[in-house]
Amino acid sequence: MKKILIVLTFGLVAFTTMNNEHFAVVEKISDVPFFVFSKPVSEYEIVGKAMSFSDMVKMGVDQERSVSEKAEKVVKIAQKRVKDGKIPAFDALIVQLENDKVLAIKFKSGISTQAKLENFGDLPVYFFNKPDEDYDVVTHLKADYSLRAARNGMLIDKLQSMVKRTLKKRENGEVENFDAIIINPDDLSETLINFKNK
DSSP states (O other): OHHHHHHHTTOOOOEEOOSSOOEEEEOEETTEEEESSEEESSOEEEEEESSOHHHHHHHHHOOSSOHHHHHHHHHHHHHHHHHTTSSOOOSEEEEEGGGTEEEEEEESSSOOOEEEEOEETTBOEEESEEESSOEEEEEEEOOOOOHHHHHHTOHHHHHHHHHHHHHHHHHTTSSOOOSEEEEOTTTOOEEEEEESOO
16 A cells, blocks of 8 residues: 555655755646755745545556656646535645655745755755746656566656766766756656756
8 A cells, every 4th residue: 555655746856955055946736836856945835735545546457557647647636626525725835755745835925836856965956847047958867767666667766767877977977967967757758958047
């Protein structure tokens, strides 16, 4: 059961906020700001759980959808919970990594897509968001993760494997130096970037 829940909530990768803070602009899914590996900058309050336990189980079992498609499904489920009177109207959703939850939130003063990024170790990794600072693209890489990660089918394993492999490529001189990674939620391809103002 734990495996199913981790697949659903996009994984509990060791993402932590470091002293070297970076900010992001989160994507909107069906016009709802979707915070993954990031926290809103603006003040907010939690108004409820975006998904019930049974919804989480159903999503975990569904292996056919891409991560982007699962995100759209999460938003639809949350909106249905509002319609059914199970949670109040919300402004945005947060995937809360440490507690394995998807939370519905209401901003205290206006909807915002500004976020503080949670890093992968000391490496900024953008997922369902983009940097809020100028950058240059170093290169693009196709999704590259281990066979073990592929067999497990869990996003956490794929992301960890991808980042480790990309760092190894940098160490071996297979790619130029880079400051951060942007991961495309459609196909898990990577864009390696350098910030212009370091």
